[in-house]
Amino acid sequence: IYxxxxxxxxxSTSADKLHLEIAIEKLQxxxxxxxxxxxxxxxxxxxxxxxxxxxxTNYIADYVKEFISIEQEKEAIKQKEFIYNQMVSAxxxxxxxxxxxxxxxKKHPLALGNPDLQLQQGRLVREIEENQAVYITLRQQxxxxxxxxxxxxxxxxxxDLGDVAVKKSKPKRSLIVLSSLTLGFMFSIVLIFYRExxxxxx
Numbered sequence: 381i382y383x384x385x386x387x388x389x390x391x392s393t394s395a396d397k398l399h400l401e402i403a404i405e406k407l408q409x410x411x412x413x414x415x416x417x418x419x420x421x422x423x424x425x426x427x428x429x430x431x432x433x434x435x436x437t438n439y440i441a442d443y444v445k446e447f448i449s450i451e452q453e454k455e456a457i458k459q460k461e462f463i464y465n466q467m468v469s470a471x472x473x474x475x476x477x478x479x480x481x482x483x484x485x486k487k488h489p490l491a492l493g494n495p496d497l498q499l500q501q502g503r504l505v506r507e508i509e510e511n512q513a514v515y516i517t518l519r520q521q522x523x524x525x526x527x528x529x530x531x532x533x534x535x536x537x538x539x540d541l542g543d544v545a546v547k548k549s550k551p552k553r554s555l556i557v558l559s560s561l562t563l564g565f566m567f568s569i570v571l572i573f574y575r576e577x578x579x580x581x582x
Contacts, residue, residue, distance in 0.1 A: 406548035409472075410426045410427060411423070411424070411426075411436070411440075412423050412424045412425075412426075423437055423440055423441065423542075424437075425437045425440075427543070433542070434444060435542070436544040437542025437544045437554040438541055441538050441541070441542065445538060447515045453529070456525065456528045457529050459525050459528075459529075460522065460526055460528075460529045460534065463518060463521050463522045463525050464522055466518050467518040467519055467522050470511065470515040470518050471515055473511045473512075473513055473514075473515075474508065474511040474515050477504065477507045477511050478508055479507045480504055480507070481501075481504040481505065481508060484500065484501060484504055488501075552570075
């Protein structure tokens with residue numbers, strides 16, 4: 381019937397990929413992750429083999445720690461490069477403003493008696509001061525970014541390693557037995573009721 385409809389036969393895939401997908405789905409059902417309000421992340425793994433469960437838990441913790449460390453390092457390098465580009469641009473603006481003031485003094489060596497020239501000179505000086513302040517700030521931020529890019533920071537801390545469980549958590553054998561007894565008792569009552577009501581012989 382599937383072959384009668386377009387795309388009904390699905391798509392072909394390798395057996396390895398199919399088995400891997402099934403394994404991933406089963407593993408996802410066995411792993412639970414919960415985050416508390418304090419930021420504490422708890423990873424639980426349910427496996428028939430307690431040693432395997434502990435190994436998977438520790439692997440997840442190490443992987444997450446390494447992944448966050450790598451991503452933070454990339455972000456620090458990216459931030460450093462951005463500040464460096466801004467610093468180069470600010471230095472170019474500062475050099476350009478200094479060149480303007482130099483050319484102004486060369487063109488007007490005696491500007492003290494002219495109010496218009498004094499106003500223009502004051503604007504050029506303020507422009508240099510502003511560009512200089514921006515450059516100094518970016519230079520300081522760049523040095524901080526360089527330190528942060530080279531510094532090893534602990535962004536995530538593993539409080540407890542995964543340990544081998546000493547008791548089974550699932551399945552709850554006592555609950556299974558109790559549920560079986562309760563269902564068996566209820567089924568027996570229903571069976572006796574119908575037997576008496578309809579006079580069935582068993």
